[in-house]
Amino acid sequence: MSQCIDLNREDELHRLDTTGMFAALESLSGQCAEANRELVEKVPLSGIEAISNIVVTGLGGSAIGGDLLRVYAAGRIATPIVVNRDYLLPEFVGPDTLVFAVSYSGNTEETLSAYAEALGKGASIVAITSGGKLGEAARQDGFPVVTVPGGFAPRAANGYLFVPMLKVLHKLGLLSDMTEEIDETVVVLKDMCNKLGPAAVEAANPAKQIASRLYGKIPVIWGVAGTSEVVAQRWKGQINENAKSPAYWNVLPELNHNEIVGLQFPEEILKKIHVVILRDEKDHPRVQKRIEITKEVLQGKIDGFSEVRSSGNGALARLYSLLCTGDYVSVYLAALNGVDPGPVKAIDFLKNELQNR
Numbered sequence: 001m002s003q004c005i006d007l008n009r010e011d012e013l014h015r016l017d018t019t020g021m022f023a024a025l026e027s028l029s030g031q032c033a034e035a036n037r038e039l040v041e042k043v044p045l046s047g048i049e050a051i052s053n054i055v056v057t058g059l060g061g062s063a064i065g066g067d068l069l070r071v072y073a074a075g076r077i078a079t080p081i082v083v084n085r086d087y088l089l090p091e092f093v094g095p096d097t098l099v100f101a102v103s104y105s106g107n108t109e110e111t112l113s114a115y116a117e118a119l120g121k122g123a124s125i126v127a128i129t130s131g132g133k134l135g136e137a138a139r140q141d142g143f144p145v146v147t148v149p150g151g152f153a154p155r156a157a158n159g160y161l162f163v164p165m166l167k168v169l170h171k172l173g174l175l176s177d178m179t180e181e182i183d184e185t186v187v188v189l190k191d192m193c194n195k196l197g198p199a200a201v202e203a204a205n206p207a208k209q210i211a212s213r214l215y216g217k218i219p220v221i222w223g224v225a226g227t228s229e230v231v232a233q234r235w236k237g238q239i240n241e242n243a244k245s246p247a248y249w250n251v252l253p254e255l256n257h258n259e260i261v262g263l264q265f266p267e268e269i270l271k272k273i274h275v276v277i278l279r280d281e282k283d284h285p286r287v288q289k290r291i292e293i294t295k296e297v298l299q300g301k302i303d304g305f306s307e308v309r310s311s312g313n314g315a316l317a318r319l320y321s322l323l324c325t326g327d328y329v330s331v332y333l334a335a336l337n338g339v340d341p342g343p344v345k346a347i348d349f350l351k352n353e354l355q356n357r
């Protein structure tokens with residue numbers, strides 16, 4: 001199978017990228033920095049109190065920040081966090097719930113429906129959006145709105161959609177001050193962009209190397225519970241939306257109890273599977289052993305394994321280092337597939353169709 005584009009041809013990479021996805025990836029550190037110091041500063045949060053649970057409601061690129069929050073905040077916050085990707089909210093939602101209604105466009109119908117339900121249940125709501133119907137409704141209903149800059153694809157606005165939740169929770173006294181961890185993340189992301197960006201040649205660029213290994217294959221991304229699990233899901237979504245390729249994800253140790261048994265038939269399809277394992281220094285030591293044994297069990301049955309290790313000191317920087325690698329991999333895989341990473345015609349079509357039915 002011949003690749004559509006030589007990943008060392010920076011001009012070709014940019015030619016295919018008509019919506020500026022590379023520039024958007026590069027802006028992730030700036031988004032985190034802006035959200036760390038500015039976006040939430042003037043958002044009035046008075047009146048939000050006695051919160052005993054938190055729900056983040058959103059879809060796709062607007063929901064993944066909720067999972068990042070759930071994983072990152074575990075161990076740092078006593079309040080349970082649930083991520084909701086549906087029209088309806090969990091039954092427990094009530095006046096003691098803080099609902100983050102997150103929709104980059106502000107027009108996603110499931111999120112608007114969940115917002116209306118949160119309103120009806122008397123929950124405290126904070127909207128995070130670039131505008132749209134959600135921004136309008138929340139403002140009219142008197143809820144705080146974190147207005148993020150427009151002009152990005154929702155999946156490329158992750159820093160804007162995630163970091164404000166940390167800031168809001170800190171302002172509400174539910175989470176300690178994460179400013180320094182976010183600062184470190186900004187530095188790590190800048191460094192990653194230099195190492196993984198289009199100007200870095202494939203021989204020295206792990207994202208280009210992994211994309212080449214995934215080309216023509218079915219990517220399966222494995223994360224580890226409590227650390228990289230959410231990033232595995234992010235890789236999957238980014239490969240779907242940017243590279244227009246199927247991708248699947250799962251989590252260790254759970255996959256040791258089912259998925260490894262299922263990787264036996266059909267043999268010719270299994271040879272197309274390439275597994276990427278996302279690793280972090282804080283992975284449970286027993287899980288690290290499990291990874292080695294799992295690789296032995298599957299040796300020769302699938303195309304192969306790639307491993308990506310997180311970098312940075314703080315948990316947030318390490319999470320984002322893995323996320324950033326996946327984002328670049330997905331855009332290089334788009335290039336190898338010969339597709340523009342930006343447009344997501346199937347999602348647009350579906351949303352349009354739903355408006356007329």
Ligand code: F6R
Pocket residue numbers: 059060061062063102103104105106107108111153154155156241344347
């Ligand atoms: C597109 C993308 C999608 C959207 C999803 C919800 O870039 O990432 O997954 O995030 O369709 O739309 P919003 O984020 O506007 O609520």
